[in-house]
Amino acid sequence: MTPIIDESGSAGIVKTSILSLSLPPEGLLLECGRTLGAINIAYETYGELTPERDNAILVLHALTGDAHVAGCHTPEDKKNGWWDFMIGPGKAFDTNRYFVVCTNIIGGCQGSTGPASINPASGRPYGMTFPMLTIGDMVKVQKMALAQLGITQLFSMVGGSMGGMQVLEWILRYPEMVRSAIMIASTPKCSAQSIAFNEVGRQAIITDPHWRNGEYYGSSAKPETGLAIARMIGHITYLSEQSMNQKFGRRLQKREEYSYEFTGEFEVESYLHYQGLRFVQRFDANSYLYLTKAMDYYDAAADWGKGNLEAACSRVKAKTLVMSFTSDWLFPSHQSKELVKALRQNNADVSYVELDSDYGHDAFLIPSATLSRVVDSFLDNLYQEGEAE
Amino acid sequence: MIQKRLRENILLSDYDMVVSLVETGSRVLDLGCGDGALLSRLIAEKQVKGMGVEIQQDAVIACIHKGLSVFQGDIDAGLADYGNASYDYVILNQTLQAIHHPDFVIEEMLRVGRRAIVSFPNFGYWLVRAQLLVKGRMPQTVKLPFFWYNTPNIHLLTIRDFEGFCSKRSITILKQVSLCGGRQGRLKTIRLFPNLLADEGLFVITRSP
Structure with a gap:
């Protein structure tokens, strides 16, 4: 097994790049029925894509995260990316093995097109004229961005909280594209309490x-x-x-x-x-406003299974790992277990780990040897399988 | 074939025995699967579709590293998330005596699985009886290595107890194998006076029609 936590290298000096999506002239049709033209997506990458393009891992950030997951932007920069302890040479997402990509979600404000961006039609910021977004829209955009980066297959993908919702949406929407998926402290739908x-x-x-x-x-x-x-x-x-x-x-x-x-x-x-x-x-x-609303709208069962999560999960092909934290009361363990149950009833290859932590929902952002070990074990097995082929 | 080997008293390990009892290509749920050693063998040798349940975090991680499907959870909480007859076999290997509600768990196993495989250390084994009878102290054996105050085994039972339980609860015993540890941890089957001479009982059971 690869080393467990830090000690080893950082992802190094990285920079956020901006990708302009190639869209049809009418723009991208969104779930709300409106279209959006001129979409920019901010992203960062770490590690090298293999010639076979089979080692890409997509990281999906949470509500207020950004594309800067690991490493730092300048040598003087003291603030590392938001998941630096997980991503880098020798870390759980080992950049010596994997090509890690993180895109800032559409609707955000850290490089990707959102309500603060200039509407090309009016020359002024969108503000409230920005169309309403869904988790499905975010995932659709991510898929297009990856295609432009030359990635059509994902070795794995990972997301915590709202990032986990995007992971679930990915494996439901594009089941053929994803070999494995990791959802942390997430839920197949927001409860009334979270919406509140x-x-x-x-x-x-x-x-x-x-x-x-x-x-x-x-x-x-x-x-x-x-x-x-x-x-x-x-x-x-x-x-x-x-x-x-x-x-x-x-x-x-x-x-x-x-x-x-x-x-x-x-x-x-x-x-x-x-x-x-x-x-x-x-x-x-x-x-x-837009991102929390997208989160509230998300309901995997309604979108893909006519209200039945088990029916929705029949689409899933990826090997999945679901994790929750004992003290998380925003997306409590039982919500993760509900998803695991639905996956298992479809005979999907799913594992569930409940991590013992006092840190609540944010636990996935706090360095933990156990979290690193679980992810490392999951990916290492898949990687060795690939090597053996 | 297997029965013949058993009759011949060929030494078999505990896992060998369970592996031999499971039909090729079946769906298996292993309760208290530990580090997944048995499940891995069932997948490799019997091409089963397997899933484990385990409460210890390190063991769960070991399963994940083996590429197994594993659920971190407490068996005593029941199998409410599992549908009726969703597995061909539900296995409870050397764990029955350590759970809080063994009767409830066995009922749940028989609801979720068409068959259940249960193994446990036999408290009726002569060495166990002798320690209690002669020394007047709680027995300690290879299979029961703990002191009274730190043992995880809270529901000790004998082979005869289990037979009685099955008949009372309308559970059919499809196969019963009584085993005793030989050298190097290998087991041999006991046919004569099993409740006295075997230190382990292994049963394949099903719900009576």
Whole structure:
């Protein structure tokens, strides 16, 4: 088996590239019935594609992620990609073996076309005129982007949270293209509770006076308060009671006694404020609206099985690995198990691992030797099988 | 062929025995599959379509590294996610005595599988009886190596107990093999006084029509 965690190399200096999709003149028809022309997709790659083009792995990021998964952008850059501990030479996604690709989702705001992009028809940012997107649209676009990169077969694909929904959509929509798939802390559909949290986040943005129906681009006043609150709510759902107790408890921030004022005096308050502030610097409020909505709409059973997940899963050909975390209450284990059950009833080659973690939903973003080992074991077996052929 | 080998008392390992009992190309669910050694052999030698259930994380990862389909879960929680008669065999190898609700689990096995293969250490084995009778202490043997305070075996039973259970619950015993460990961990079959002379019982059972 390959080494388990870090120690070894980084993916090195990488850069985000932009790919312009070749579209028919009428543009790309989306699930909502509208079309979108001129689509750019930001992406990064790590490792080398084999001459047989049979070692590509697609990484699908979560709600607010981006294409920068591993390595760093400049030698001085101290911030590595968001899944650096998983991807690189000798790591679970071993770039000595695999060609790893990550694309920023359409509708996002980190290089790919989204509501903040200029509408070529009007010369102004789309804002709320941007068409509504679905997870299916995202996957369709990813497939087109990969084709332009010369990739028509995937050795594997992986995604956590909303990335996991995209993985599921991939193996349902393009079953012939995917040899294996890994879904982490994800779900075949959002529960009422997750939709509720997303809606509170959206309302925080929409009711921010600076939102102005999404036409805040170019203005100095942006719906930053609303977006920050949306992020704070989201962040609570990404943590767990245990991890919040461990991290903050009831400790006060830089003081011993209560101030009896409405300032963020508990550590957990100031942490959430900080998360909110940091987020508005890198994320677009309209993107947040569109992407959370796409997530809410997703229902694999409805889309592919007339409401029956087992019927939907009869399409799946990929060998799948489903993982969940014990303390994840946003997409709890039972939602992953529901998918595993549906796959198993179709005699699909599926494995399920429930990782013990206190970190809640965000656990998949936190370095873990066990997470690395599970993924490494899964891929290594497939890789050895390929070598033996 | 297999029966002939058994009659001839040819030494067989525990896994050899289970492998020999499973029909080629069948669908198998292995409960408490450990690192997947038995399942791998069933796939290699009997071309079964197999799936394992295991609760220990390291063992689950070992299964995944072997390329097996494995589900991390607790057998005691039942097999509610599994449809009726969805497997040809459900195997519970050397685990029955360590589960909390063995009667419930066996019923579940017979619901999910057309047949079940169950093996367990025989508490009626003479060496076990003798330790209790002569020393007056909880027995320790090769198959039962633990102390009373750290044993995972919470539902110890004898071959006769299991036979009684089957008759009471309308379960048909299709095949019964009584085994005793020989040298180098090899087993030999016991035909005479099995409840006294065998240290392991192995049963193939099915729901009575």
